[in-house]
Amino acid sequence: MATAVLSAFLLGEGAGLNLLIVAVPAGLGAYFAARAAGRRLRPWTLVWALGGIALLAVPVLRDAGWPTFLAVVSALALASLALNGGRTWPGVLLGPFGLPASLGTGMVWGWNGLRSHAAGSNGRVAPVLRTGAVAALLVIVFGALFAGADAAFADLLGNLIPDVSVADGPWRFLLLLVGLVGALAAAHLAAAPLRWDRLEIRPGRARSRWEWALPLVVLDLLFAVFIAVQLAVLFGGYDKVLSETGLTYSAYARQGFWQLLFATLLTLVVIALALRWAPRSAAGDRTLVRAVLGTLCLLTLVVVASALRRMDLYVDAYGLTRLRVSVAAMELWLGLVIVLIMAAGVYGMKWLPRAVAASAAAAVLAFGLASPDGLVAERNVQRYERTGKIDVAYLQELSADAVPALDGLPEPLRSCALDGIARALEETDDPWYATSWGKSRARSILADRGAHTDDTSCDAYDSDRSDDYDDQDDQDDQDDRGEWEKEGELGPYDQ
Structure with missing residues (x-):
């Protein structure tokens, strides 16, 4: 009651x-x-x-x-x-x-x-x-x-x-x-x-050693070749790759991230199926299982690092959004799951289910405490200081957690970016038990300096909305951006 x-x-x-x-x-x-x-x-x-x-x-x-x-x-x-x-x-x-x-x-x-x-x-x-x-x-x-x-x-x-x-x-x-x-x-x-x-899950019928191991060895080789190409691109530069593939800088970074994310997910499925059908009777079989799957896990960690690098390149060029920070956090958690699987191969599988569940909860907690909207605002402010490009309309849609980072922008850009958040805070009057520290801090900042603009002072920033913040594949925007990149306007991002 x-x-x-x-x-x-x-x-x-x-x-x-x-x-x-x-x-x-x-x-x-x-x-x-x-x-x-x-x-x-x-x-x-x-x-x-x-x-x-x-x-x-x-x-x-x-x-x-x-x-x-x-x-x-x-x-x-x-x-x-x-x-x-x-x-x-x-x-x-x-x-x-x-x-x-x-x-x-x-x-x-x-x-x-x-x-x-x-x-x-x-x-x-x-x-x-x-x-x-x-x-x-x-x-x-x-x-x-x-x-x-x-x-x-x-x-x-x-x-x-x-x-x-x-x-x-x-x-x-x-x-x-x-x-x-x-x-x-x-x-x-x-x-x-x-x-x-x-509830009992019956183990799958064990396959013969080569019937089980050969496909995974081939997959390990494919991962190794991909990683070798990534290293060659890293040391050889992106210009040669872009000229040979015909891709734009953004397409190379963005498409690469999503495909590597799905590759990480599929690797977890492959590992689960392989453990179900792997031979486990003899000591040699168990050693082979650890060697093949351990190699696959190590190579997958390199793929995770490559995917995160792709996302970092894309964020440097076009800014950080909620979607991008979310999928990057998911990729980091998948990497942690791979590490837990490797540890389970050494210390036993008994504790793995609860460890994976605990890691998921810890990831959600860290994600919330890290203040994603604050990170989005901070990275976009840094990008503006470096390139002079910013999407004010997108920043106005963020929550009150973004106010401390946006407060560092110069005027009138600061007031333009904070205008939408300030209006939302003015329209709500939450009681003490239904408000957050982030909202209280934002109200304190806005009370000190305010964020009041007229309708014309922010019009100059509307033209900067070329960053594809909604992550939608609009072909016209892609073509315009591709021409912009080919003309060399990206500057330091081509290096």
Whole structure:
């Protein structure tokens, strides 16, 4: 009930500290339910629980909606893993679905428990309800009197208490139901976890040594040839490659990154299938598996580095965007997964599923704490200082996290870049529990220096929108950009 009431009063205005506040009683309810069912607190349960709490710090610190969404979804997944547990691949992959699967059964379980408790209470429920009602009445009456007696106390009370109106009644009631059903699902899952670890995945039929190893050896050779070409390009320069292939500088960097990203993903699939069909009976077979797959993993790490280098070249030429920073972060995480697979080949596979899940949660946490919108703004400010090119219209669409970096631009460019963010902040008045530190910091900066422009002062910067910030393959823009690059206007980026 505490989770339900807090959800109704705190979750209607946005995401911030309110998510952590609501999570506290829900977590306590799940803990008491698990303890009553005889479950013990295990180390990995503590890891998942602390990880979920850490992820809920992202909406407290950052204003951008996309890393906040990833953090909240990941926090729910970790909470489900903490309640349900999971050691094997089925347990770790299906564990995050434990909470949704317990929504219906949790309500039935809670209703039956309430009836049983009421039947055995011997009249103790009514005094508890009367006591709570009297306490609430006293707080409301004397709080209203003190608010009328002192303006400072009234202001403090107004800032702390959520603003609830009769018109918000249906919305608040829906949030109350969401909090109640969610808390019951968490408690029921903690008391009766779903045993997905008991699902068995039968190992594939082992192939003969050469039938299994020869295709992978060929793939290793292909990776080695590709890496050799990359080294030749690195030391030979890009001019020769571009003249021989007919590609523009941007096409070489961008197309290369996406294809290398997909190559990394497919490599993980190949490794999984190879481990399923690899011979494992003799010591020689196990040594061959480690040698072939270890080589493939090492070469894949070089491919990951090459993909990130391509993205870095493209960002240097055309600036950083949300999409580009997101896929670069994903490529970094895939590289980490490759490292974990290599470590599992040495120390055993038993811990790998939970390690991969923990690395994914850590990656989402690092992504949110790094402030992607702040990074986008910072890199584009640096690019403007170096080249004089900037896309003001795109920067105006960023969140309040970008304000500190954009504040370093010269006027009137600074005010033009901050104008859209400032207008968005002026239109919102979030309460203390539904705002972020990034938004508060942005308001403080804008209060000191402002960001007010007229309609004509920013027109000069509209012509700089040639950077393909939306990452769309518009052929006309590609042709114009290709001609621009061929004419040598990229300057230092051709080197």
